[in-house]
Amino acid sequence: MTYQHLSQEERYQIYILMKDGKTQSQIAQLMNRHKSTIGRELSRNTGGRGYRPRQACLLAEERSLGSRNATQITPADWDQTVEYLQDQWSPEQIADVVGISHETIYRHVYADKAAGGTLYQQLRCQKKRKKRYASGRDRRGQIVGRRPISERPEHIEARSQVGHWEGDTVIGAAHKQAIVTLVERKSGYAVLAKVPNKTSTLVGNAIIEGLAPYQAKVKTLTYDNGKEFAEHARIDTALQSTTYFADPFASWQRGSNENFNGLLRQYIPKKRPLSTVTDEELRMIESKLNNRPRKRLGFKTPNEVFMQSLNRVALRV
Numbered sequence: 001m002t003y004q005h006l007s008q009e010e011r012y013q014i015y016i017l018m019k020d021g022k023t024q025s026q027i028a029q030l031m032n033r034h035k036s037t038i039g040r041e042l043s044r045n046t047g048g049r050g051y052r053p054r055q056a057c058l059l060a061e062e063r064s065l066g067s068r069n070a071t072q073i074t075p076a077d078w079d080q081t082v083e084y085l086q087d088q089w090s091p092e093q094i095a096d097v098v099g100i101s102h103e104t105i106y107r108h109v110y111a112d113k114a115a116g117g118t119l120y121q122q123l124r125c126q127k128k129r130k131k132r133y134a135s136g137r138d139r140r141g142q143i144v145g146r147r148p149i150s151e152r153p154e155h156i157e158a159r160s161q162v163g164h165w166e167g168d169t170v171i172g173a174a175h176k177q178a179i180v181t182l183v184e185r186k187s188g189y190a191v192l193a194k195v196p197n198k199t200s201t202l203v204g205n206a207i208i209e210g211l212a213p214y215q216a217k218v219k220t221l222t223y224d225n226g227k228e229f230a231e232h233a234r235i236d237t238a239l240q241s242t243t244y245f246a247d248p249f250a251s252w253q254r255g256s257n258e259n260f261n262g263l264l265r266q267y268i269p270k271k272r273p274l275s276t277v278t279d280e281e282l283r284m285i286e287s288k289l290n291n292r293p294r295k296r297l298g299f300k301t302p303n304e305v306f307m308q309s310l311n312r313v314a315l316r317v
Contacts, residue, residue: 084097189290204234
């Protein structure tokens with residue numbers, strides 16, 4: 001396996017998995033990294049208050065800057081960087097195009113914020129999130145016929161095959177209306193649908209209608225434990241799929257969906273009533289995110305990777 005430096009997102013994932021009690025070996029397996037990479041990261045970037053992802057990024061950047069001469073960044077480079085930020089590209093995506101490290105872009109954004117600028121508003125994560133964990137208890141009741149994620153085939157975790165989806169709902173202001181988000185794990189390709197209420201019937205209909213055009217590439221679906229997914233058996237019958245449910249309070253088991261929901265919030269903040277979101281706007285957001293290059297895809301877009309798999313199915317038929 002060729003070594004690649006850990007990204008900021010991966011360092012946050014390490015932090016979350018450590019908080020969840022995972023061992024270094026388990027973290028490495030879940031992140032598709034060698035265990036020595038995780039061990040080296042923890043030994044080199046753990047401070048007096050334990051492992052903290054932001055501190056780890058700064059420590060790694062300081063070592064990187066100390067081992068090479070700083071590259072001269074031109075005003076034109078920064079102008080191009082700002083243009084991409086305003087189009088909601090992430091610093092890592094920009095770094096591949098402009099040639100400035102993503103850590104340097106982050107520092108530039110926060111320096112701009114300290115000076116009264118607004119570039120930071122284009123970043124996906126702007127504040128800490130508070131979450132109630134209920135001492136590990138699921139407060140929402142049981143779903144009939146629930147199939148736990150522990151029964152899902154292990155090869156799905158590797159993201160080596162298109163056809164395995166994650167589903168969730170994003171709630172609007174005052175908990176009125178919802179957006180159903182469906183994300184394919186390997187490609188990151190997403191399908192969105194708005195429902196007037198978060199009932200299991202409406203959500204089930206939205207999932208079936210949204211994924212029906214891609215049924216040949218729908219093998220499994222993984223949800224959280226929300227009761228809106230109670231009609232999973234009907235969905236499986238319609239799509240000929242198999243549904244699994246993540247463990248309670250283990251959002252990292254649906255990392256693709258959680259990450260996508262963060263991207264979606266750039267366009268639809270939590271305080272915005274979903275009644276103001278039109279179907280045309282939802283299609284625009286879906287298109288923008290499906291055609292944005294991703295680092296983990298070698299800077300291909302989710303649309304390119306997903307449609308390539310559909311074309312292979314068409315050729316075989």
